[in-house]
Amino acid sequence: xxxxxxxxxxxxxxxxxxxxxxxxxxxxxxxxxxxxxxxxxxxxxxxxxxxxxxxxxxxxxxxxxxxxxxxxxxxxxxxxxxxxxxxxxxxxxxxxxxxxxxxxxxxxxxxxxxxxxxxxxxxxxxxxxxxxxxxxxxxxxxxxxxxxxxxxxxxxxxxxxxxxxxxxxxxxxxxxxxxxxxxxxxxxxxxxxxxxxxxxxxxxxxxx
Numbered sequence: 001x002x003x004x005x006x007x008x009x010x011x012x013x014x015x016x017x018x019x020x021x022x023x024x025x026x027x028x029x030x031x032x033x034x035x036x037x038x039x040x041x042x043x044x045x046x047x048x049x050x051x052x053x054x055x056x057x058x059x060x061x062x063x064x065x066x067x068x069x070x071x072x073x074x075x076x077x078x079x080x081x082x083x084x085x086x087x088x089x090x091x092x093x094x095x096x097x098x099x100x101x102x103x104x105x106x107x108x109x110x111x112x113x114x115x116x117x118x119x120x121x122x123x124x125x126x127x128x129x130x131x132x133x134x135x136x137x138x139x140x141x142x143x144x145x146x147x148x149x150x151x152x153x154x155x156x157x158x159x160x161x162x163x164x165x166x167x168x169x170x171x172x173x174x175x176x177x178x179x180x181x182x183x184x185x186x187x188x189x190x191x192x193x194x195x196x197x198x199x200x201x202x203x204x205x206x207x208x
Contacts, residue, residue, distance in 0.1 A: 031055075034067055034082070037207075041066050043084050043167055050203035051080060052196060076177040076185060078193055080200055083170040087163065096163040097128045098136045104128060111140060120145040129160075132202055137162045139201075143186075145179060152179035156189040160201045171204050173197035 031052040036042035041064070055069040055078075064083045071078040093101045094110050101107065111126045124141040131137055138161045146153045157174030173196065175188040189197070 034069075035207075036066055036082075039066060041084065043086065045084060045164060045167060045169065046207040047082065047084075047169060048203075048205050048207060049080075049082060049171060049200060052199075055080065075181045076175050076188060078175045078188065078196075079172070081170075081172040081174075083168075083172070085168040085170070086166065087168040088166055092163045092166075092168075095161065095168070096136055096138060098163055107138075111138065115140060115142055118144070120147070131162065131204060133205065135162055135164070135206075141189075145182075153177070154179045154182040154185055156182075156185050158189065158197050158201075160204065162204065164206060169204070171201055173200050 031050050034049050034051050036045065036047045047066075051069050055071045058068045058070045058079075060066070060068055064085050066082045066084060069080045087095070089099065093099060095107060097104065097107070102110075108126050112123050115121055115123045115126075122143045124143055126138060126140045129137050129139045140159045140161065142157055142159070144155045144157070146155075153176060155174055155176035157172055160171045162169045162171075173189075173193070175185045175193065177185050
């Protein structure tokens with residue numbers, strides 16, 4: 001009962017939104033297409049992603065976030081997000097396998113330093129990948145623990161980073177809860193919602 005009360009209080013207080021701010025986060029069933037057309041926060045890009053049924057649109061928590069959809073369970077919150085950040089062509093070479101990029105090992109070290117510099121954040125893995133349309137991308141998996149006044153929160157997030165026209169597009173799929181449920185959060189991301197994350201990432205497309 002105490003844990004459930006803490007969880008509800010945390011949700012109402014926007015605790016998970018604070019959690020997500022600390023790190024720059026479909027199955028085959030029918031869903032909806034989120035389209036950034038006309039959104040000034042998309043910075044001139046028109047991006048579309050699929051959002052599965054059963055996920056609710058939630059308030060965005062920072063200026064670079066375009067959307068956030070969540071699915072709340074008894075002890076965990078699952079989330080899908082989309083961000084767009086400015087990144088010039090020179091900076092892109094330190095992060096992405098495109099153009100005059102740094103060697104893979106050097107780039108991955110940059111990712112480790114960038115993500116790992118945040119207190120309580122651990123980079124689980126980072127790997128080069130690509131979208132179905134052939135665009136180069138990077139997939140990062142991270143864990144995060146945040147100490148609050150009354151509780152400690154835990155999150156596990158997979159983030160797909162794509163470079164497009166001097167912008168870094170970040171599609172995030174993750175789960176968070178109180179720290180005592182971290183085992184369940186890990187199992188969610190590694191097993192039960194892994195197909196959701198993969199389908200969400202695969203659905204990311206750029207409309208000319």
